Every structure is written in C-alpha cells, then in structure tokens.
Amino acid sequence: MFTKLNLPTYSIRIKEEGGKTLIFDSVRKKFLVYTPEEWVRQNFILFLSKDKAFPASLMAVETGLQVxxxxxxxxxxxxDRKGKAxxxxxxxAPSVKISQDTFDQIVRYNMKLQVPYLIVSNGLNHYCCQVDLQNQSYVFLKEIPDFSQIG
Structure with a gap:
C-alpha cells in the first residue's frame, strides 16, 4: 500500500477511520483519503520543506486555475516571499509512468501561471525544469534547487 519512494523517509500521520485510510496533509492541516498520488504529494511536500528549505507557509495544494x-x-x-508564483x-501515483502527456499537462498550467520552475514526480522519478518565459524555452536541471537558490 505505501510504496517506497525515491525520497528520504519521513514520519507522516496515517489513521484508519470509517473503514478508510487517511493521510495527514501538512499544508492544509487536515486528514485526506489516502491515495497513492496523495502519498507522493505528502512525501514530496516534506522533501521540499525539510530537505530543500521551502517554507510550508508559501505552499498551496490543489490551486484552481482556468486554461x-x-x-x-x-x-x-x-x-516566493513576495507572493509571486x-x-x-x-x-x-508511483504506478503511473511519467510521459509526454504529463509534461504537456504542466506546460498547459504554466501558460496561465507563468512560473520559472516546473517539477513532475511520481515519487520514483522526479524531473525539474527551469523555464525561460521570455524565450519560451526550458532546461532540465540535474537536481531540485533549494529555496534559497530560487526563492
């Protein structure tokens, strides 16, 4: 059920309630129904905050956007600290292979968001791109930068 991910191991609150497994979302401060994708998200949020020094207070989960x-x-x-995306x-989910469709999805989102960094992860494979918005190009980074390097 809890796939070993290609991330450091973190202590994540899990509980059973009403016959369902729930996982604690450290950003929204509430329990959610466990799914493999949510397992990846919660581990990755902890990776960003604990290992890459991204402030959890600057994170937003499932932000709505229209494209x-x-x-x-x-x-x-x-x-960033000024409130800019x-x-x-x-x-x-770990069982989902990251494909061109996944990158197309995040690029569509970025048409609206216009952020300089994109990450795609299934918990096993992680891809980080730095986007040059002016020249409409991108470069894959070897590793995910620390917040101090980009924030």
Whole structure:
C-alpha cells in the first residue's frame, strides 16, 4: 500500500477511520483519503520543506486555475516571499509512468501561471525544469534547487 519512494523517509500521520485510510496533509492541516498520488504529494511536500528549505507557509495544494475555459487544479504551487508564483508541481501515483502527456499537462498550467520552475514526480522519478518565459524555452536541471537558490 505505501510504496517506497525515491525520497528520504519521513514520519507522516496515517489513521484508519470509517473503514478508510487517511493521510495527514501538512499544508492544509487536515486528514485526506489516502491515495497513492496523495502519498507522493505528502512525501514530496516534506522533501521540499525539510530537505530543500521551502517554507510550508508559501505552499498551496490543489490551486484552481482556468486554461482555455477549462478548470484545472495544480497539485502544488509554491510562492516566493513576495507572493509571486515560483514553482508548480504535478504529482502522479508511483504506478503511473511519467510521459509526454504529463509534461504537456504542466506546460498547459504554466501558460496561465507563468512560473520559472516546473517539477513532475511520481515519487520514483522526479524531473525539474527551469523555464525561460521570455524565450519560451526550458532546461532540465540535474537536481531540485533549494529555496534559497530560487526563492
């Protein structure tokens, strides 16, 4: 049920209630129904906050946005200290292979968000891109930068 991810191991609150497994969302401060994708999200949020020094107070989970008259939700949006969107992350379950469709999805979101960093992760594989908005290009980074390097 709890897939070993390619991330450090963190203590995440899990409980059983009403026949359902619940996982604690440290950003929204509430328990949610456990799904493999939520497992990835909660581990990755802890990775960003504990290992990469991203302030949890600058994170927003499932932020609504509209692209071409369609409603979407960004899995995780991180802001800089001035309140400007800095980074968007798209999560998939560990069993979901990251494909071109996944990158197309996050690029569509970024047409609206205009953030300089994109991350896609299924908990096993993580891809981080730095976007040059002016030249409409991007470069894959070897590792996810610390908040101090980009924030």
């Amino acid at each position: 071409n008259q369609k409603q979407f939700r960004a899995d995780l949006l991180v802001y 800095l980074l968007v992350v798209e999560f998939k």
